[in-house]
Amino acid sequence: MAKATREAYGEELARLVTENPKIVVMDADLAGSTRSAEAGKAAPERFFDFGIAEADMIGNAAGFAASGYTVFCSTFAMFATGRCWEQIRNSLVYPQLDVKIFGSHGGIAVGEDGVSHQAIEDLGIMRTIPKMQVYNPCDAAEMKAVVDYVAGSGVPCYIRGTRSRVEDVYPEGNVPDVTKVHVLKKGANVAIFATGLMVQAALQARNQLLEEGINPTVADVCCLKPADEETIGQILKDHRVIITCEEHNVVNGLGSLIADVASRTAPRLIARVGMQDRFAESGSFEALLKKYHLDPDGIVETVHNAMQGDACGIHGC
Amino acid sequence: MKTDQELKQIANRVRINIIREVSHAQSGHPGGSLGAADILTYLYFSVMDITPENAGSTDRDRFVLSKGHASPALYAVLAEKGILKEEELMTFRMIDSRLQGHPNMRLTPGVDMSTGSLGQGLAAANGMAMANRLAGNGHHVYALLGDGECEEGEVWETAMAAHHYHSDLLTAIVDVNGLQIDGRTDDVIGPNPIGPKFAAFGWHVIEDVDGNDFDALRKAFEEAASVRDVPTVIIAHTIKGRGVSFMENQAGWHGKAPNAEQTAQALAELEKEKETL
Numbered sequence: 001m002a003k004a005t006r007e008a009y010g011e012e013l014a015r016l017v018t019e020n021p022k023i024v025v026m027d028a029d030l031a032g033s034t035r036s037a038e039a040g041k042a043a044p045e046r047f048f049d050f051g052i053a054e055a056d057m058i059g060n061a062a063g064f065a066a067s068g069y070t071v072f073c074s075t076f077a078m079f080a081t082g083r084c085w086e087q088i089r090n091s092l093v094y095p096q097l098d099v100k101i102f103g104s105h106g107g108i109a110v111g112e113d114g115v116s117h118q119a120i121e122d123l124g125i126m127r128t129i130p131k132m133q134v135y136n137p138c139d140a141a142e143m144k145a146v147v148d149y150v151a152g153s154g155v156p157c158y159i160r161g162t163r164s165r166v167e168d169v170y171p172e173g174n175v176p177d178v179t180k181v182h183v184l185k186k187g188a189n190v191a192i193f194a195t196g197l198m199v200q201a202a203l204q205a206r207n208q209l210l211e212e213g214i215n216p217t218v219a220d221v222c223c224l225k226p227a228d229e230e231t232i233g234q235i236l237k238d239h240r241v242i243i244t245c246e247e248h249n250v251v252n253g254l255g256s257l258i259a260d261v262a263s264r265t266a267p268r269l270i271a272r273v274g275m276q277d278r279f280a281e282s283g284s285f286e287a288l289l290k291k292y293h294l295d296p297d298g299i300v301e302t303v304h305n306a307m308q309g310d311a312c313g314i315h316g317c
Numbered sequence: 318m319k320t321d322q323e324l325k326q327i328a329n330r331v332r333i334n335i336i337r338e339v340s341h342a343q344s345g346h347p348g349g350s351l352g353a354a355d356i357l358t359y360l361y362f363s364v365m366d367i368t369p370e371n372a373g374s375t376d377r378d379r380f381v382l383s384k385g386h387a388s389p390a391l392y393a394v395l396a397e398k399g400i401l402k403e404e405e406l407m408t409f410r411m412i413d414s415r416l417q418g419h420p421n422m423r424l425t426p427g428v429d430m431s432t433g434s435l436g437q438g439l440a441a442a443n444g445m446a447m448a449n450r451l452a453g454n455g456h457h458v459y460a461l462l463g464d465g466e467c468e469e470g471e472v473w474e475t476a477m478a479a480h481h482y483h484s485d486l487l488t489a490i491v492d493v494n495g496l497q498i499d500g501r502t503d504d505v506i507g508p509n510p511i512g513p514k515f516a517a518f519g520w521h522v523i524e525d526v527d528g529n530d531f532d533a534l535r536k537a538f539e540e541a542a543s544v545r546d547v548p549t550v551i552i553a554h555t556i557k558g559r560g561v562s563f564m565e566n567q568a569g570w571h572g573k574a575p576n577a578e579q580t581a582q583a584l585a586e587l588e589k590e591k592e593t594l
Contacts, residue, residue, distance in 0.1 A: 046451065064445070
């Protein structure tokens with residue numbers, strides 16, 4: 001059943017707060033949108049809304065975590081990672097406090113609200129902080145598995161969620177280790193690394209490519225940091241043409257990660273599907289993904305170009 | 318309970334160590350550290366229940382040095398408490414040291430929060446106070462801010478939240494020395510009046526406290542301890558550089574180390590003060 005990952009986040013968090021009295025949940029006036037309100041209903045005494053004051057929420061989370069609590073902070077990806085980057089770096093990650101930042105409405109798929117609300121830098125700016133862990137689950141089951149995993153990790157992390165409903169990739173309750181890269185479809189010659197809702201687009205692109213006799217491998221990179229470099233390196237070695245797909249700026253996101261690993265393990269020409277260092281605009285979820293080539297057609301065309309040695313193709317370089 | 322004379326003696330030793338730390342490191346922030354030395358001495362010796370035995374625990378009162386650049390004062394006080402060894406103070410700001418330029422809660426025993434980037438410590442302190450309320454342990458949390466620091470917007474976000482959540486286990490102390498790096502606070506951007514701003518957010522405000530006078534600090538902290546339902550802020554006026562004549566009320570000594578000659582003069586003045594105590 002199609003479900004937005006933020007819905008899965010709220011459901012799983014509500015379950016966890018009921019089980020674990022050391023979990024505290026915070027929001028910054030977006031509890032209904034991020035779905036943290038579900039956890040608030042389950043354990044109102046451990047739910048705190050800090051209003052439209054995200055930096056203060058992060059600081060208070062640091063204080064709770066320094067007192068032995070595990071804190072989940074939720075707001076939109078833009079405000080969580082952009083406005084509070086320095087609070088996250090200095091008050092949470094440097095002292096390695098047990099706070100999970102949930103950035104819902106990540107990427108351009110937030111749609112009509114436009115550029116001010118479309119976080120396409122969140123994964124990159126979180127990834128660049130030393131020791132920060134970064135997760136971008138692709139569907140409801142993977143989101144629940146991530147929430148379960150990080151609740152017991154004892155260290156800070158960032159989790160991106162989506163506003164829109166996405167098709168299921170994994171059966172609920174049956175997600176392998178979320179810290180590993182998962183090969184969803186094993187093919188030959190062409191490998192597509194995808195993260196977040198681009199995993200579904202990559203799987204659809206593969207179906208189109210199969211009709212042409214191209215059988216790409218599709219790998220889900222949910223954990224962007226610490227990256228599963230062993231699996232990434234092996235996939236790179238086993239394939240000639242590499243495509244990365246992210247609903248994120250191509251700077252410092254999945255494409256940069258794969259290129260980084262490739263430079264040290266198996267150098268390859270890498271074509272990057274993603275926002276080509278530009279802002280998007282208002283529009284429907286579907287229209288935006290199509291216009292900026294973050295859809296199955298965009299991936300298929302990128303594969304065609306890359307197979308002919310052109311890693312820029314429709315996206316430009 | 319320490320007498321005022323004993324507290325003055327401790328604060329004098331703290332000031333001597335502040336000069337030694339900053340001089341040895343040839344970097345650091347002597348002015349604000351010297352000014353805050355009495356507040357820190359009073360907190361650690363007359364208010365909080367911290368000891369070498371419970372320093373690693375959160376089951377006690379805690380302190381957040383939101384103006385983290387006054388770390389030389391905090392380290393010197395922790396040495397006076399026996400939580401750090403005095404010799405270690407001479408590793409301040411050196412490679413491989415536990416005594417970082419700004420406090421690190423993971424490296425230094427007795428440091429309750431990593432700080433240094435201004436405006437963030439009060440929020441963490443409020444989170445601790447709210448966590449103490451949730452845990453029902455009744456422990457207090459104290460946060461020391463600079464007056465220049467109150468120019469940071471996050472301070473006022475926390476002022477709003479701490480009042481909203483009836484955070485009466487939180488006491489903030491604003492160290493008002495009237496100076497910041499670029500000059501007088503009133504000339505740079507004008508954070509004043511600070512007390513009325515906290516009052517407007519619903520805090521209990523204790524105004525006009527002499528932050529370099531133990532009797533005044535005692536009265537202020539006793540009043541703070543009696544406040545229920547709202548957070549308290551103590552507006553403590555201090556002399557930046559207090560105790561070293563050529564550093565007093567000089568913005569230029571915010572973040573500069575004294576040279577050998579200046580160090581000798583500063584230590585001589587403080588040794589002379591010691592004889593009077």
